[in-house]
Amino acid sequence: MSLSLKKHSMPEQDPKVRAKNFDEVALGYSEETAVAEAERCLNCKVPQCRKGCPVQIDIPAFITKIKDRDFEGAISKLKEANSLPAVCGRVCPQESQCEKYCILAKRGESVAIGRLERFAADRSLEKGEAVQPIAYAADAQKVAIIGSGPAGLSAAGELAKMGYKVTIFEALHTAGGVLSYGIPEFRLPKDKIVQVEIDNLKKLGVTIEVNAVAGKLFTVDELMTEEGFGAVFIATGAGLPSFMDIPGENLNGVYSANEFLTRCNLMKAYQFPVHATPIRIGENVAVVGGGNVAMDAARTSLRLGAENVYIVYRRGEEELPARLEEIHHAKEEGIQFRLLNNPVAVLGDDQGWVKALRCIKMELGEPDGSGRRRPLPVEGSEFELTVDTVIVAIGQGPNPLVQSTTPGMETNKRGNIVADEETGATTKPGVFAGGDIVTGAATVILAMGAGKKAAVAIDRYLQEKRA
């Protein structure tokens, strides 16, 4: 049998149809397709793919199980290394991780590792896997985790499996962090995927306390001295929205992507007024930024009924930081890309509502500190884009609430927590940190990797302390 150089394609909703609904875009492999795709794996002696995985999944092993139609075996293999495979199979940037190193990628397309991960995880969720609760020792130690996003959830899963009594404190009313408030339903279904994964963690024995704002309701010190937690893992993510600092940014109709997506994903404003949180979408929407969050905001705008949705980005196509798949999906759905355009002001009417975004055209100069070519304004090229909504998606910084109430824990000049890359140890004994709060905004899987490493380090710390 000759080896196909192409991945098996995954069925998707038609772009014209899906641009009007919030159902999931990609529909997943069937059993037959999954097995056929698994057969493309060469099961290399030295599997290069594994070095691209931040949580070290034994990729050839789980793919072999799929090939053998041992689907339960496949999910167990995945779960050994990754507590949220249904999530990662959907939102991991596989093209720059595992799939990038796949030997097949040298000649054609890599094995569709992400799609196979998703297949195995979904199949297991559909079957409703039984979760075995942890039997805790009478003297099990307590670990507190602040934040229930990818880093917090992955650390919680690992620590629980090691026998620690884990409590996650979440500031919002729903657990999941960015998986719940940030990534849209059409990329990552909330009830079907995120909630089930979180419920499984609870069944395992992890306690999740929602509505618990660290730094306000309690401090890190109080957790350790008054509430008996032996260690604390801080995984509060990148929750503070950046604005452009240009005139008109406080006009009605200007949203941070965080607010826009939170209203839609967490508060379900797309089902207003049955869900009571409103959202306002105009006919013409400009989303400023070129990352995954910008793509999410743009595609959400379209689904809320906007007619024209623009991505306004100051660099060019090649520099877009979003995943190729997201850009491709956005284009298919009709998102209009206004590249090499930089906003200089938001213009409003006399009632304080947005009426246009003034931009200047840019050209690319020499590479800057980020290695990308520096965008430079083209003099005299200003123009106005008629829009009634502007969504600012130019990045998120660290929320200072926990840092500012935790004396003895160092932060860097950007406000991120200083933590050891391998262990997550901060400058404060017993306190660990990982994910976006340490690295700045990155990916779900990197945060999960950090959570996993921190769990190992916390275990070592607590064992040494006890000894």
Add this chain to the structure above:
Amino acid sequence: MFKILSKKILSPGVLFFELEAPRIAKKAEPGQFVIVRVDETGERVPLTIADFDRERGTITIIFQEMGASTKQLGALSEGEAILDLVGPLGTKSHIEPDMGTIVCIGGGIGVAPVYPIARGMKQQGNKVISILGAKSKDILIFEDEMKAVSDEVLVTTDDGSYGIKGFVTTALQQIIDRGEKIAEVIAIGPVVMMRSVAEATRPYNISTIVSLNPIMVDGTGMCGGCRVQVGDDTKFACVDGPEFDGHKVDFKGLMARQRMYRDQESSADEHYCRCQTLGLKKEEDCECHSH
């Protein structure tokens, strides 16, 4: 779930809830707020903490039934519970000993959140003069409570049915005119009222604190929906406030932002009223446009 231990109707449409929330009560300070979400489909509504009792483990909220969410909240009875209660949020009021004479101004239901501040100021040995404003006598709240923590209380009503006829600024001007040396004015109430107070004190250079309650979602600095221009800076009312220097707040911008969801608010209100009239459970049975 957070149980409603006691419910009182303070005036038509203005409700008082004492909620069981020991952890929040333990940490709450004057000036801070909570976010309330009634049920699974509810929105997150910020409400200032009107009082707290660390020993009883309770906090008090006072709110006016304005739109769908506050009406739904108000429809709950004693013994029932609200789904989510988050707090204490925001920074606490700046209260110190020997600041001097403090004028605490509350307009409408703004009297409620000014109460713990007045009490804190009094406990720290400051002279507290309070001004309570209401449209008319029958909707004035918290007069006795405020009297108990103030050296002097002035009441103003728009229609003259009680106290001084006029606005809170009328009474404030009288205090200024009689030569009272004022260390600080704290004003909580409708945005127009707070703006008027700030304008009244500006010529005398009297430090003036206002407490803002703009539109917000999470209340922890995550969405930026509550941003407000204060001097040259954009501030997030939820984490940088809710109290700000009244002389620096861009009230015009703040008022414009309060109108952001006016259309949606009336449609939510219609939806709520219709579902209530028909006795429908909110989600399943209603046939409103967006289902």
